[in-house]
Amino acid sequence: MQNFDYFNPTRIVFGEDTIGRLSELLPSGARVLVLYGGASAEKNGTLAEVRAALAKHDFAEFGGIEPNPSYETLMRAVGQVHREQRDFLLAVGGGSVIDGTKFVAAAALFDGEPWQIMEARGENVTRALPLGSVLTLPATGSEMNNGAVITRRATHAKLPFHSQHTFPRFSILDPRKTFTLPPRQVANGVVDAFTHIIEQYLTYPAGGLAQDRFAEGLLQTLIEIGPRALAEPHDYEVRANLMWVATLALNGLIGAGVPHDWATHMIGHELTARYNIDHARTLAIVLPPMLQVRRDSKRAKLLQYAQRVWGITQGSEDERIDAAIERTRAFFESLDVKTRLQDYAINAAALDDLIAQLEAHDMTALGERQDVTLEVSRRVLEAAL
Structure with missing residues (x-):
């Protein structure tokens, strides 16, 4: 067996009716940005549960993250983080939304042009905003790892990155949220x-x-x-x-x-x-x-x-x-x-x-x-x- 260094700090909260625990999982006083994809999270009631759980928190929303999250879209989210001084990110969706949120977390604190993160495969990421996730689509494992794949539409580039700074702090997995997929x-x-x-x-x-x-x-x-x-x-x-x-x-x-x-x-x-x-x-x-x-x-x-x-x-x-x-x-x-x-x-x-x-x-x-x-x-x- 090869030498290895295994580290995984993500807390998994698994089961029915667990979205309501968001309030206890988030840091006190966090200024949260909720990131999601299309209409499915709205239609299946997941966003409504998230909003209810965040009722006592300062939060805003950013929607429209694509199935293959694009650099162009995610940079708009980075702009919102900066304008509103958000300090905690919450991904609500599948792997694409979680991947995109990891990039936003790293890019928001990155010194330089953020696409350099992708070019260096994340080796130049020294810090990132904390993030959590509410998983709605089982597929990528992004809810419990530190990797992401991002596409730059302008150049047809789809590249991965990893960083120890982009592990989710927690991920909520409620299997019922997959019933309507x-x-x-x-x-x-x-x-x-x-x-x-x-x-x-x-x-x-x-x-x-x-x-x-x-x-x-x-x-x-x-x-x-x-x-x-x-x-x-x-x-x-x-x-x-x-x-x-x-x-x-x-x-x-x-x-x-x-x-x-x-x-x-x-x-x-x-x-x-x-x-x-x-x-x-x-x-x-x-x-x-x-x-x-x-x-x-x-x-x-x-x-x-x-x-x-x-x-x-x-x-x-x-x-x-x-x-x-x-x-x-x-x-x-x-x-x-x-x-x-x-x-x-x-x-x-x-x-x-x-x-x-x-x-x-x-x-x-x-x-x-x-x-x-x-x-x-x-x-x-x-x-x-």
């Missing part, structure tokens, strides 16, 4: 969480026995409850388990002491930035061919994945690997998530531009061994057509 968003959440786990698990053996078993259990849980989350939208236990698995998928626990990949995510980000495809759907496009193209370097873990997650024990090694990759693709398709570039009217003529984007954003040596070159990325995209 559209099926597309629920399916996206399952795929997103599944791929987060894969990116930390399906690399090469590193002696992380507990991490492997944690990851395999989480993957099996998603396989079990993913279809049920779509078929039984008001089943509290199913939605509660989906919400918690999505959080555990990217709160640092299963990734401690083991290598990480993230090549699927980096290529997926370019597809989202260029074509505005839902983030999770880009992952479903890229992951199966990524595993095929890199099957030799991932052979040992692919065989372990086939046996422990999918129960595939018959056939040659290559046959078992093929079956595991095909079962992965079939799982995504069973959630009505398409897995080919052609499903989004993207053909071979688009690949040169996508490779150029990867090069422009310094994505030339990806993966757990930094051996996913631009040529390998091209092979992955060709196999995704």
Whole structure:
């Protein structure tokens, strides 16, 4: 197992009727800015509960954060923070809203042009405003980690950043807030969480026995409850388990002491930035061919994945690997998530531009061994057509 330093200060408040605890979770005298996305938080009553819980606090609101939060929108929120001297941020929504709130928290106190935060991947962030979240969409794990992904529309750049200063102080997770989500968003959440786990698990053996078993259990849980989350939208236990698995998928626990990949995510980000495809759907496009193209370097873990997650024990090694990759693709398709570039009217003529984007954003040596070159990325995209 590799050396690691695991730190996660986020307090999780999980269960029914927990939004009412906001008042006790916020610092006394905080000047709060509530950030949210579109109309769903208003329609499902979540914002009304938040407003009621904040009745004795000084708070204002900023809405309109997009599904892929944009630098342009978030800088308007930074302006509001400065004008109104807000000192605590509260994200109400899914991963995009929480990601955007983390950027606002860092940018509001940053000395310099805030896009430099993204260019430096957050290494230049030395302080940030405190923030909390009320989660409404289980998917990204942003409610319990320090990372975010932000898009700059003007340049089609979609980049990640991390900082120890942008962990939420607390996150409220009420599974009932997921009952009214559209099926597309629920399916996206399952795929997103599944791929987060894969990116930390399906690399090469590193002696992380507990991490492997944690990851395999989480993957099996998603396989079990993913279809049920779509078929039984008001089943509290199913939605509660989906919400918690999505959080555990990217709160640092299963990734401690083991290598990480993230090549699927980096290529997926370019597809989202260029074509505005839902983030999770880009992952479903890229992951199966990524595993095929890199099957030799991932052979040992692919065989372990086939046996422990999918129960595939018959056939040659290559046959078992093929079956595991095909079962992965079939799982995504069973959630009505398409897995080919052609499903989004993207053909071979688009690949040169996508490779150029990867090069422009310094994505030339990806993966757990930094051996996913631009040529390998091209092979992955060709196999995704």
